[in-house]
Amino acid sequence: MNNPTSMLDFRLPDEAFEMLGLLREVCEKEIVPRRAEMDAKEQFPTEIFQKFAQAGLFAPMFDEKYGGYNLGGMLTVIAIEVVSEYCLGVATSLGAVKLGALPIEHGGTEEQKMKYLPKLAAGEMIAAFALTEPNAGSDVPNLQTTAVKKGDRYVLNGTKQWITNAGQADVYSVFALTDKSKGPRGMSCFIVEKGTKGLSFGKLEDKMGIRCSHTRQVIFEDCEIPEENLVGLKPNQGFIHAIKTLNSSRPFIASMAVGLAQGAYREAVKYARQREQFGKNIINFQVVQHMLADMVVKIEAARLLAYRAAKYSAENHPETAKHSAIAKYYSSEIAVQVCNDALQLHGGYGFTKDYPVEKMFRDSKILTIYEGTSQIQKNEIAAYVIKESNKLV
Numbered sequence: 001m002n003n004p005t006s007m008l009d010f011r012l013p014d015e016a017f018e019m020l021g022l023l024r025e026v027c028e029k030e031i032v033p034r035r036a037e038m039d040a041k042e043q044f045p046t047e048i049f050q051k052f053a054q055a056g057l058f059a060p061m062f063d064e065k066y067g068g069y070n071l072g073g074m075l076t077v078i079a080i081e082v083v084s085e086y087c088l089g090v091a092t093s094l095g096a097v098k099l100g101a102l103p104i105e106h107g108g109t110e111e112q113k114m115k116y117l118p119k120l121a122a123g124e125m126i127a128a129f130a131l132t133e134p135n136a137g138s139d140v141p142n143l144q145t146t147a148v149k150k151g152d153r154y155v156l157n158g159t160k161q162w163i164t165n166a167g168q169a170d171v172y173s174v175f176a177l178t179d180k181s182k183g184p185r186g187m188s189c190f191i192v193e194k195g196t197k198g199l200s201f202g203k204l205e206d207k208m209g210i211r212c213s214h215t216r217q218v219i220f221e222d223c224e225i226p227e228e229n230l231v232g233l234k235p236n237q238g239f240i241h242a243i244k245t246l247n248s249s250r251p252f253i254a255s256m257a258v259g260l261a262q263g264a265y266r267e268a269v270k271y272a273r274q275r276e277q278f279g280k281n282i283i284n285f286q287v288v289q290h291m292l293a294d295m296v297v298k299i300e301a302a303r304l305l306a307y308r309a310a311k312y313s314a315e316n317h318p319e320t321a322k323h324s325a326i327a328k329y330y331s332s333e334i335a336v337q338v339c340n341d342a343l344q345l346h347g348g349y350g351f352t353k354d355y356p357v358e359k360m361f362r363d364s365k366i367l368t369i370y371e372g373t374s375q376i377q378k379n380e381i382a383a384y385v386i387k388e389s390n391k392l393v
C-alpha cells in the first residue's frame, strides 16, 4: 500500500526555488509586457522560448539523465504552473514540448531518447504531439491515419487536427495505424521531423484564447520516414504510449489551470484593493471577500490534486490514471470559475482588453477541452467508481 505521508511530501531542495525564482523573473520581464500583443497578433512566443533556453528553463521539464532538472517530475508541474500564471498561451506551447517528448520518454529506445531529449531539455528543439484527428477527438480509437511498411521505411497518410505547436515544432510524435485489423491496438507512434517530404501544415486556427500558442492541422501525404523513427522500434505499441502519455500529462494541464487561476486571483485582489465604490475600496465588502475566499479554497484544493497526481505519475503509481483525471477535471473547471469571478470583480473594466483578466477568462475555457474534455475525465473517474463500488457496500 502507498504510504500517505510520503505521498504528500512535496518538499523540494533549495536549488529548485532558485530556478523557480529565475523562471518567475524571466516571465515578469519577457511575458508580461508582450502577452497582450502576442494574443492580439497570434504571435508565437519564439523570443520568450529563446530567453527560456538561454536561462536553462526547459530543464525543469526533463530528467537529469537527459540534461534536464525535474527532480523526479515535481519541478515540471510547478514550473508549468508558474508560467501559466503569466500566460496560458505560452504555457500551452511549452507544455506541448513536454507532451511531444512523453511518448519518447515512455516508449522510446535509449538511442531515441539520447537523440531528442537533450535537445528538447536545452530548448534547441521544440516538440509537438499529434494524436487527434478530424473524426477522432474524444474517440481516439477511431484514428484513421495509416503507416504502411515499405522496405526499411514507413509511409504515413492522414490528417491530424488541433495540433499545438504545429508548424513551429522541429519534431512530432505521431500516432498512426500499422495494423488496421487490430483497431486501436494496431496503433504505433512515430517520430517525424520537420522538413520531411510529405509533411505539411494547415491554416493557423483563429482561436478564442491561448492565441499565441499556434494550433494547426498536421497533414501526411505519402510521408516516408525511416523505420528507426518508430518509437521503441516495436509496432502496435502506440495505444499504450498514448495512454501513458495522457496519464502523465494531465497533471500538467491541472497545474496550468492552477497557475492561470492563481494569476486571475492576484489580479482580482489587486483591483479590489484599489477600486473605490460607495466611499470604500470594494475589498471591504463582505460579498467581495467571500468571492476571493472561494477562489483561494478552489485554487488550494486544485493545487494539492495536481501535485498528488504529478507525484503518482512520477512514481508510476497504479492509480495514476484515476488521480490524473480527477486533478485535470477539477482544476480546469475551477480555473474557468475563478477567471469568471476575477473578471466579475473588475466590473465593466474587466470586459475590456485594458485588464489582463479579459484574456485570462478567454484562455481558461480551453482547459476543460484539450487533453480530454471534462466529460471524458468524468467517464474515466466513473469507471473507477464502478470498479471500486463493491468495496463501499
Ligand SMILES: Cc1cc2nc3c(=O)[nH]c(=O)nc-3n(C[C@H](O)[C@H](O)[C@H](O)COP(=O)(O)OP(=O)(O)OC[C@H]3O[C@@H](n4cnc5c(N)ncnc54)[C@H](O)[C@@H]3O)c2cc1C
Pocket: 096, 128, 129, 130, 131, 132, 134, 136, 137, 138, 139, 161, 162, 163, 164, 165, 207, 215, 366, 369, 370, 371, 372, 373, 374, 375, 376, 379
Ligand atoms: C487549442 C487546442 C489545442 C489542442 N492541442 C492538441 C495537441 O497538441 N495534440 C492533440 O493530439 N490534440 C490536441 N487537441 C485536441 C483535443 O484534445 C480535442 O479537441 C479534445 O480531446 C476533444 O475532441 P473533439 O474536439 O473532437 O471533441 P469531441 O470528441 O467531438 O467532443 C464533442 C463533445 O462531446 C462530448 N463527448 C464526446 N464523447 C463523449 C462521451 N463518450 N461521453 C460524454 N461526452 C462525450 C465531449 O465532452 C464534448 O463536449 C487540441 C485542441 C484544441 C482546441
